[in-house]
Amino acid sequence: MGLLIIVSSMYSLSRKKKSLNWSLAYAEILSSEVIYIDDEHNHPVPQIFYRYLINKVPYTSGIYQLDRAYKLKEALSIVKKYKVGRKITVYYDTNNPSNAVIVKGYNGYERNVILLGIIFILMGSYGLNIL
Secondary structure, eight states: OHHHHHHHHHHHHHHHHHHTTOEEEEEEEEEEEEEESSTTSOOEEEEEEEEEEETTEEEEEOOSBTTOOOOHHHHHHHHHHOOTTOEEEEEEETTEEEEEESBOSOOSHHHHHHHHHHHHHHHHHHHTTOO
């Protein structure tokens, strides 16, 4: 369990770090709403669709920030800021311009989850008398 948490968090951290080098583009908001990524409505996500041009080729994306969890109040607050028709700055992957985000980078959450994974491994090792 701990190892799985560590591996998935490191993958997420790697993706977010790469986004720090993505290029800037200008976009227009097409829609903005909170969606839920589960049937129980426990995981709200701000889904903000926007259109942007890269070398005269149109792209759309609905990603606010890579691999991020939100509380409902926070997701609603984010959606409220992004009204349809508003012009914004987005960041796109030059290797795959269809990948874009409004907020690039990471917020340190992954490091906390990695530490949690290490704690699980240590607890499991202690419980099995491996240490």
